[in-house]
Amino acid sequence: MTQILDDAHLATPAGSGHRLGSHRVLEPKGALPQAAWKLDNAPRAYDNEMLCRVETLNIDSASFKQISDACGGDPAAIGAHILATVNERGKQHNPVTGSGGMFIGQVLEIGAAHEPRDGVTTGDRIASLVSLTLTPLRLDAIESVDVTTGQVRVRGTAILFESGIYARLPDDLPVDVALAVLDVAGAPAQVRRLAKPGQTVCVIGADGKSGLLSCAQAREQVGPTGCVVGIVPHAGTPASKLLLEQDYVDTLIVADARDALAVLAATPAAMPELADLVVNCVNVAGTELASILCCKDGGVVYFFSMSTSFTAAALGAEGVGKDIMMMVGNGYAKGHAAVALQTLRDHPALKDYFAARYAAR
Numbered sequence: 001m002t003q004i005l006d007d008a009h010l011a012t013p014a015g016s017g018h019r020l021g022s023h024r025v026l027e028p029k030g031a032l033p034q035a036a037w038k039l040d041n042a043p044r045a046y047d048n049e050m051l052c053r054v055e056t057l058n059i060d061s062a063s064f065k066q067i068s069d070a071c072g073g074d075p076a077a078i079g080a081h082i083l084a085t086v087n088e089r090g091k092q093h094n095p096v097t098g099s100g101g102m103f104i105g106q107v108l109e110i111g112a113a114h115e116p117r118d119g120v121t122t123g124d125r126i127a128s129l130v131s132l133t134l135t136p137l138r139l140d141a142i143e144s145v146d147v148t149t150g151q152v153r154v155r156g157t158a159i160l161f162e163s164g165i166y167a168r169l170p171d172d173l174p175v176d177v178a179l180a181v182l183d184v185a186g187a188p189a190q191v192r193r194l195a196k197p198g199q200t201v202c203v204i205g206a207d208g209k210s211g212l213l214s215c216a217q218a219r220e221q222v223g224p225t226g227c228v229v230g231i232v233p234h235a236g237t238p239a240s241k242l243l244l245e246q247d248y249v250d251t252l253i254v255a256d257a258r259d260a261l262a263v264l265a266a267t268p269a270a271m272p273e274l275a276d277l278v279v280n281c282v283n284v285a286g287t288e289l290a291s292i293l294c295c296k297d298g299g300v301v302y303f304f305s306m307s308t309s310f311t312a313a314a315l316g317a318e319g320v321g322k323d324i325m326m327m328v329g330n331g332y333a334k335g336h337a338a339v340a341l342q343t344l345r346d347h348p349a350l351k352d353y354f355a356a357r358y359a360a361r
């Protein structure tokens with residue numbers, strides 16, 4: 001039997017919004033929040049929503065780099081830029097990169113019909129695990145901008161929909177460290193799923209947040225018979241030293257991943273048969289072809305980077321005749337927050353590095 005679903009059937013109950021948040025969309029009507037230009041960021045929770053006081057935004061790295069470059073690296077100008085975007089759109093959705101980030105804050109109100117996740121109650125501090133590109137956000141003030149981490153202290157409120165995911169902040173890690181890890185939780189979780197014993201894994205942008213967690217996770221998965229190769233733009237950085245000292249990588253290639261031929265030239269020595277899995281963790285555009293050239297036929301490239309162009313990847317692979325699987329960087333995988341935090345806990349040296357770099361100074 002054919003069932004016809006018209007507007008009357010799809011209407012949400014009084015007091016509740018749509019579980020995916022479409023009731024918050026101001027422009028264009030009918031869109032879902034991520035695709036929308038502008039959201040209603042009013043700080044009142046519908047029955048199936050949660051209202052949070054926002055303390056810190058973690059702007060995703062591709063977006064933060066673009067904003068920082070546009071503002072000459074000036075923290076005050078970066079703050080003003082973010083405030084202007086949020087005032088205009090009701091969400092932190094960078095119109096240039098199309099990406100967002102996530103927030104940490106405190107639960108102020110849980111609607112009567114909202115079933116809290118993770119046993120969360122009013123007053124708890126949580127990290128949002130959905131993108132700021134779809135999160136209704138209202139900012140009263142920007143308090144400070146950390147240009148080295150992309151973390152922005154703010155005063156404001158945010159709404160999480162019924163479908164929104166979030167996690168209670170762990171007790172055993174500094175809040176800013178947890179924020180840095182949870183922002184990129186999808187990367188180590190996907191590596192854990194995809195990498196198999198004995199395989200070769202290549203991580204591009206290996207010395208950033210997601211890159212380091214991916215290398216540590218890849219090392220665990222491929223085991224002693226496998227191989228992990230990292231690609232970093234500069235030699236001798238503390239993160240590069242950590243990768244080598246802790247054996248997270250067998251080989252470190254120092255190359256600009258935008259230079260596909262330079263990367264290709266380095267592969268025979270580092271991974272003669274190329275990689276079964278390539279994980280792209282960079283925060284700049286133009287690295288699709290290097291990722292593709294590092295991957296063997298039948299392998300997988302996981303484009304975690306938000307600077308990835310779908311057309312450059314698809315046409316690039318076709319152009320060089322590579323029969324590979326390419327995964328769009330879905331930042332969500334079931335249990336990803338737990339996997340990412342556990343990766344840090346299992347690797348004390350990595351935990352120390354994150355603490356030194358990301359814990360509030």
Ligand SMILES: NC(=O)c1ccc[n+]([C@@H]2O[C@H](COP(=O)([O-])OP(=O)(O)OC[C@H]3O[C@@H](n4cnc5c(N)ncnc54)[C@H](OP(=O)(O)O)[C@@H]3O)[C@@H](O)[C@H]2O)c1
Nearest residue numbers: 060061062205207208209210257281282283305306329331
């Ligand atoms: N899929 C998702 O859900 C999701 C979620 C969060 C973030 N992201 C995206 O994932 C990417 C990585 O995020 P992150 O937080 O891990 O960033 P990050 O900590 O800033 O790391 C980025 C790394 O890329 C390296 N890099 C930059 N240019 C390079 C080049 N030309 N060649 C080789 N390496 C280069 C950087 O090296 P230097 O620091 O030495 O320049 C840095 O180590 C970003 O695009 C971010 O927007 C995706």
